[in-house]
Amino acid sequence: MMPSGWSAVGGQVQSAYVRGGLDPEDSKDGHSSPSGSSSGSAVGVSAGYAPIAIGTETDGSLLCPAGRAALCTIKPTIGLIPQHGIVPISINFDSAGPMTKTPYDLAVLLDVLASRAPSESYTANLTGSWSGISVAALDYSKWRYPDSIIKPADGAEAQILRETRQAYDLIKTKVSKFVDDVDLITVDAFELDGKDTLHIVTMSDMKRDLTAYLQDLEESEMRTITDIIMFNEKHADEELPPHHPRQDTLIKCENQNVSRTEYDRLFAHMRKVARDSGVDRVFNTHGVNVIIGPADGFISTMATSSGYPVAALPLSYLDFNGRPFGLAALVGKHQEPLLVQLMSAWEHTFPSRKPPPMLQ
Numbered sequence: 001m002m003p004s005g006w007s008a009v010g011g012q013v014q015s016a017y018v019r020g021g022l023d024p025e026d027s028k029d030g031h032s033s034p035s036g037s038s039s040g041s042a043v044g045v046s047a048g049y050a051p052i053a054i055g056t057e058t059d060g061s062l063l064c065p066a067g068r069a070a071l072c073t074i075k076p077t078i079g080l081i082p083q084h085g086i087v088p089i090s091i092n093f094d095s096a097g098p099m100t101k102t103p104y105d106l107a108v109l110l111d112v113l114a115s116r117a118p119s120e121s122y123t124a125n126l127t128g129s130w131s132g133i134s135v136a137a138l139d140y141s142k143w144r145y146p147d148s149i150i151k152p153a154d155g156a157e158a159q160i161l162r163e164t165r166q167a168y169d170l171i172k173t174k175v176s177k178f179v180d181d182v183d184l185i186t187v188d189a190f191e192l193d194g195k196d197t198l199h200i201v202t203m204s205d206m207k208r209d210l211t212a213y214l215q216d217l218e219e220s221e222m223r224t225i226t227d228i229i230m231f232n233e234k235h236a237d238e239e240l241p242p243h244h245p246r247q248d249t250l251i252k253c254e255n256q257n258v259s260r261t262e263y264d265r266l267f268a269h270m271r272k273v274a275r276d277s278g279v280d281r282v283f284n285t286h287g288v289n290v291i292i293g294p295a296d297g298f299i300s301t302m303a304t305s306s307g308y309p310v311a312a313l314p315l316s317y318l319d320f321n322g323r324p325f326g327l328a329a330l331v332g333k334h335q336e337p338l339l340v341q342l343m344s345a346w347e348h349t350f351p352s353r354k355p356p357p358m359l360q
Helices: 006-015 039-046 063-067 103-113 157-171 197-215 226-235 248-255 261-288 300-305 336-348
Strands: 052-057 073-074 096-098 136-139 290-294 309-318 326-330
Touching: 039 052, 039 063, 039 096, 039 261, 052 063, 063 073, 063 309, 063 326, 073 103, 073 336, 096 103, 103 336, 136 157, 136 261, 157 290, 157 309, 157 326, 197 226, 197 248, 197 261, 197 300, 226 248, 226 261, 261 290, 261 300, 290 300, 300 309, 300 326, 309 336, 326 336
Parallel strands: 136 290
Antiparallel strands: 052 096, 073 096, 073 309, 290 326, 309 326
16 A cells, blocks of 8 residues: 555645646636645635645645635744654655634644644734734746746736735735835755756655655555555556656655765755845845745745745635635744734735635
8 A cells, every 4th residue: 555645745746846727628617726735625624624724835735725725824934843744755845734714713723733832822913913014025927937837817817916916005005114026036046056956955855754754654565765666657557547647756756866965065055045045135135024925936935945934815816717816925934923913914904715616
C-alpha cells in the first residue's frame, strides 16, 4: 500500500510549480480548478461539509485553495506548528494551517494548532481595527501567475485587476501608510550561478525528509523513494493514469545529489534574497509591516523561501462563473497576531463572505 497522505504530498510538489486556473477542457462550461493540494479541505469547509479544516502548504497549497473557496487561512511561521505525522516535503518550507470561514474560527483553531495558552489567545487580536497596520501593495499585473500557469478567461482578468485596484484604494484610506507598486524583489533573484536555489533546496529536502518519514513508519512496504517509484511503475494502470502518467518530481528527487557545502551555499543565498534583500528590506525601507498581493501569485513563494507567515484574504467573485478570488498578506517572522488583526479588520471593511454558487 502507498503511504497515507502521499497524494497530498504530490499535490504540494506540483502546486509549487504548476497551479491550476481554468481547466482548458472545462472552461467552456465555466468550471474552475480549486487549486492546490489542500483543495479538499478548502472545498469541504466552503461547501458546508465541515465548519473548519486543517490543510498543509509547502508553497501555495493553503493560500491558493483558500482564495478560490472564499476562506480565511494562515500559513504560519515555519516551526510554529509541529509537523510530526504529516507527510513532508521540506522541514524548511512545510506547515499545517487552519482553513475557516471567519477570522474568529481561524484564531481559535490556530490557538489549538500552535498550543497557544488561553492568556495568549489569538482571539485577542480580533479588534476589527486597522490601527497600527501599514501596507505595501504588490502590482497585480507583475505578481499574478502568468498565463502559462493559469489559463485566462475572457473578462476575468480585467475584473480581478479592477477589483484589486479598488481594494487597494479602500485600504489606503484605512491604514497609516500605504506604498503602491512596492519594489519587492522577484523570485528570479533566487537563481545563483544559473541554479534555481529554491528548487534544488526543495528537492534535496524532500529526498532527506520524505525518506526519514518513510523509514519511521510502523507498517509500510514503502521505505524509500525508490520503493514508491517502483510501486507506481508496477501498478501504472492505477497510479499513472493517462492524465497524470509521469512521476518526474519523484525521479528528480531520488536523483538529487548535492553536497552539504553546496546545499548550505544555495540555502543561504535563497534565505538572504528572500529576507534581507526581499521582505525585510521592504519593511525597513518603506516603514510598513504588511505586504499585500494577489493570492494567485508568487507572494506564496516569498513566504516559503523566507519562512514568514502569509494569509489569504477573500475579496470577490468572478462574474464569469462565480469562482472566488482574493488577496494575500505577508508579514514578518512570528507576526501571526498582526495577520489575525488584519483579517479581522478586513472582515469589517469588505463585503461579507458568501458560499460560492458552484458549492450551493
